[in-house]
Amino acid sequence: MDRSEVGKRGEDAAAAYLERQGLDVVERNWRTERGEIDIIALDGEDLVFCEVKTRTSASRGTGEEAVSQSKRRKLVRMAEIYLSSAGIEPCPVRFDVIAIHVLGPDRALLRHHRAAFVVE
Amino acid sequence: MQATVATTTLTGVEAIAVEVQADVSPGLPVFGIVGLADTAVQEARDRVRAALRSVGFDFPNARVIVNLAPAPLRKHGTGFDLPIALAVLAATGQVPRAALDDVTAVGELGLDGSVREIPGMLAHAISAARADRDLLGPFSAGRMVGVVPQLRYRGIESLARMKGGLPATASPKASRVQTPAIPILDVADIAGHESAKRGLEIAAAGRHNLLLVGPPGSGKSMLARALCGLLPPLTEAESLESALVHSVAGLDPRQCLDGIRPFRAPHHSCSVAGLVGGGTPPRPGEMSLAHNGVLFLDELPEFGPASLQALRQPIEEGVITLVRAHGAVRYPARVTLAAAMNPCPCGYAGDPQRECRCTDGAVARYSARVGGPLYDRMDLTLRIDRVDPALIIDDAPVTPMSETVRSRITTAHAFAGTRHPCSMRSQLQPDARALLEDAARHANLSGRAVTRVVRVARTIADLEQSVPIVVSHVAEALGYRSWDTA
Numbered sequence: 001m002d003r004s005e006v007g008k009r010g011e012d013a014a015a016a017y018l019e020r021q022g023l024d025v026v027e028r029n030w031r032t033e034r035g036e037i038d039i040i041a042l043d044g045e046d047l048v049f050c051e052v053k054t055r056t057s058a059s060r061g062t063g064e065e066a067v068s069q070s071k072r073r074k075l076v077r078m079a080e081i082y083l084s085s086a087g088i089e090p091c092p093v094r095f096d097v098i099a100i101h102v103l104g105p106d107r108a109l110l111r112h113h114r115a116a117f118v119v120e
Numbered sequence: 121m122q123a124t125v126a127t128t129t130l131t132g133v134e135a136i137a138v139e140v141q142a143d144v145s146p147g148l149p150v151f152g153i154v155g156l157a158d159t160a161v162q163e164a165r166d167r168v169r170a171a172l173r174s175v176g177f178d179f180p181n182a183r184v185i186v187n188l189a190p191a192p193l194r195k196h197g198t199g200f201d202l203p204i205a206l207a208v209l210a211a212t213g214q215v216p217r218a219a220l221d222d223v224t225a226v227g228e229l230g231l232d233g234s235v236r237e238i239p240g241m242l243a244h245a246i247s248a249a250r251a252d253r254d255l256l257g258p259f260s261a262g263r264m265v266g267v268v269p270q271l272r273y274r275g276i277e278s279l280a281r282m283k284g285g286l287p288a289t290a291s292p293k294a295s296r297v298q299t300p301a302i303p304i305l306d307v308a309d310i311a312g313h314e315s316a317k318r319g320l321e322i323a324a325a326g327r328h329n330l331l332l333v334g335p336p337g338s339g340k341s342m343l344a345r346a347l348c349g350l351l352p353p354l355t356e357a358e359s360l361e362s363a364l365v366h367s368v369a370g371l372d373p374r375q376c377l378d379g380i381r382p383f384r385a386p387h388h389s390c391s392v393a394g395l396v397g398g399g400t401p402p403r404p405g406e407m408s409l410a411h412n413g414v415l416f417l418d419e420l421p422e423f424g425p426a427s428l429q430a431l432r433q434p435i436e437e438g439v440i441t442l443v444r445a446h447g448a449v450r451y452p453a454r455v456t457l458a459a460a461m462n463p464c465p466c467g468y469a470g471d472p473q474r475e476c477r478c479t480d481g482a483v484a485r486y487s488a489r490v491g492g493p494l495y496d497r498m499d500l501t502l503r504i505d506r507v508d509p510a511l512i513i514d515d516a517p518v519t520p521m522s523e524t525v526r527s528r529i530t531t532a533h534a535f536a537g538t539r540h541p542c543s544m545r546s547q548l549q550p551d552a553r554a555l556l557e558d559a560a561r562h563a564n565l566s567g568r569a570v571t572r573v574v575r576v577a578r579t580i581a582d583l584e585q586s587v588p589i590v591v592s593h594v595a596e597a598l599g600y601r602s603w604d605t606a
Contacts, residue, residue, distance in 0.1 A: 046181065079148060090146045092181050115181055118149040 010054025063099030155188030326579030334504030382413030
């Protein structure tokens with residue numbers, strides 16, 4: 001399994017997890033020229049922008065650590081673009097991070113950080 | 121949703137009203153503080169967020185903007201934590217907004233939601249009492265702010281306390297413990313130095329500035345410390361003033377509140393800002409901390425020239441005005457200045473027994489470090505000579521007890537308060553006036569020096585409870601200006 005495939009499977013797992021938690025996934029891999037948002041979902045009133053990080057080993061640190069300040073800033077900018085696009089009513093917004101640590105072929109550990117960060 | 125909470129911030133020794141406005145609206149989750157807030161205020165964001173969560177309130181997942189008005193005023197310090205937290209709670213309906221209408225809040229928050237004391241609690245309390253508003257602050261400050269008249273204080277240990285609405289006002293009554301000030305050093309414990317003790321008595325009775333000149337080890341510092349013990353305890357108003365400066369500087373004001381006169385003896389390496397105040401945010405210096413007490417400068421010529429000259433204006437005016445680009449702050453600085461120095465670098469110039477080894481030039485340079493304008497402001501210059509060793513070894517107290525001296529000083533104070541407050545010059549007897557004029561012409565005394573001689577003569581007359589100033593009073597006063605007349 002190459003790296004992009006690992007990432008893709010991780011995002012699938014995260015989306016499935018969010019659906020199981022009762023969220024409505026409205027976008028997957030929403031793209032702009034600045035990058036993409038992995039998952040956009042509705043949690044009741046709240047609009048959730050979710051970044052998914054999948055790791056097969058801890059050699060490069062945990063998934064959460066990879067969401068650096070510059071990555072967070074990028075996510076915020078993309079969220080602003082999404083919110084300013086047509087048809088989005090003003091609503092509470094949240095940034096979540098889901099970190100997945102792959103343990104074996106069909107086993108993984110998933111950590112969901114609700115409101116992991118705010119705009120600085 | 122919006123909410124406003126009143127608070128105050130320090131400028132000098134005063135607390136100025138500031139409004140904390142919070143706006144919570146849907147959108148990207150932001151927690152921003154605007155309104156010329158310094159780093160400590162910006163850090164309030166992390167403390168407020170953690171404090172709210174740890175006591176079980178919700179921090180809104182929304183766009184939270186806090187404005188500190190008036191915006192052009194610079195805001196320093198951690199006292200904004202509590203009002204910011206309350207404004208956010210009120211804007212999100214977790215605390216009823218009406219409950220905070222008549223309340224001014226100040227206090228720092230711990231991550232666990234504890235409410236902590238900040239410097240200047242007394243200033244905040246005075247400001248709240250003056251504005252007829254309740255003060256909401258740390259519980260631990262309750263006893264101390266109890267000395268402020270007409271204050272309604274609501275103390276809380278933790279932000280969690282706000283879940284049950286506002287706490288009741290406590291009026292912890294004035295906790296002034298009138299302990300008679302224990303003198304740092306009793307004059308009676310000092311052997312010899314009879315003429316110097318007389319000088320101390322006059323300085324204490326009239327709050328005159330004092331310069332002690334003598335060889336090393338002759339007892340200059342000891343005498344200066346004894347001066348503080350001779351002064352009567354602080355009056356109620358004075359103790360509040362002095363305590364206020366200590367509180368603003370972040371020091372414990374309890375000693376001042378107990379009526380003990382401040383005694384400050386900064387080391388001669390002290391910077392200008394350390395001596396008269398300064399820094400960002402401005403902080404009172406040693407001179408203001410000695411307000412209503414004694415500022416003792418040991419080894420006067422060793423102080424930096426800039427520090428010494430910075431003293432000149434506040435000595436005259438009793439107040440220090442620090443002017444900075446963004447405004448001026450004033451700190452009170454009515455001190456009795458006591459300074460000590462050697463007559464020359466080796467210390468023995470003028471000593472009857474021991475020969476001075478300094479060249480004339482060295483002596484002149486040493487003395488010039490202090491400078492004429494500062495000498496001019498010294499009302500009493502006392503020459504301190506070495507005491508006969510036998511006196512020190514036998515430890516024989518031959519002088520009046522400090523109690524006696526202090527009661528004479530208190531009587532003189534009372535007398536000065538009751539005597540007719542007409543011009544001092546009109547109390548000068550004709551022959552006293554003639555002597556003063558003669559001496560002033562002869563020694564080329566400055567206008568200020570003449571005025572100061574009259575004031576010292578007035579104090580000497582007060583000690584004798586005499587309304588007219590007679591020739592012996594003037595003669596003694598002139599004798600203490602040996603610097604000019606020598």
